[in-house]
Amino acid sequence: MTIHFLNCFTCNARVPSNWRTGTLCLLIESSQGLVLVDTGPGQEDYIHRPGIIRLFQVVTKVPMNIQEAAVRQVVSLGYRPEDVRHVVLTHMHFDHCGGLRDFPHASVHVHKREYEAFMGPPRSWTDFAYVRRHISHQPELILYGDSGDTWMDFPAIRLPFQPEMWLVPLYGHTRGHCGVAIRTGNAWLFHVADAAPVGLEEYAPQWLVSLVLGPHVPRLRAFKAAHPDIRVTTGHMWLDFFEGNQLTQKLS
């Protein structure tokens, strides 16, 4: 079994021009079929761009290459779109769940706080990155609430997959934002999504980081330092991550 690391949305800063990032989605071969963690934007978003993408294109340089859509990459890896049986969402911003309609057969696993934030009236400026049409096909939703369990020292919710996977609430970037921990043989991959800056690196003042990403960055940095055996990834990674040779990881 294997995890594939996919860049499903390239987004480059205008200034500094060497800030080039991709949006990391994980395609996991599990005993329950393919599990996709986040989708990036969907094919339809390339044809009928939602306002939030047009805004992104003003502020950043977005190549908008439809080949980056998760479904296209699933097919080019030799799978069929319907092989993706489950989508786990870290949160429901357009760049993380826009591709749901490309996988109409998949069950969608998401924290219920996140779904409520997505469906409810906007309460903070980050809520404007929700695009309702992304679930207009009415997928089967599997909503999770806090369970009292823990993964490492984090409150966490066990997902129904083999290899072992946990939804790890890291609220802040959005009201129901979660990370996902995946067992990789004897170790773990901890995808903290948008709870931490690109590559967990330090390049912006702490107040700005907590405003945009939530309060977890110091703890996640300490966690990474204390657990060098655990691979930690973020929702947006430097583009050279995707150009490297670590685009798959064996699970067992």
Ligand SMILES: [Zn+2]
């Ligand atoms: Zn986000």
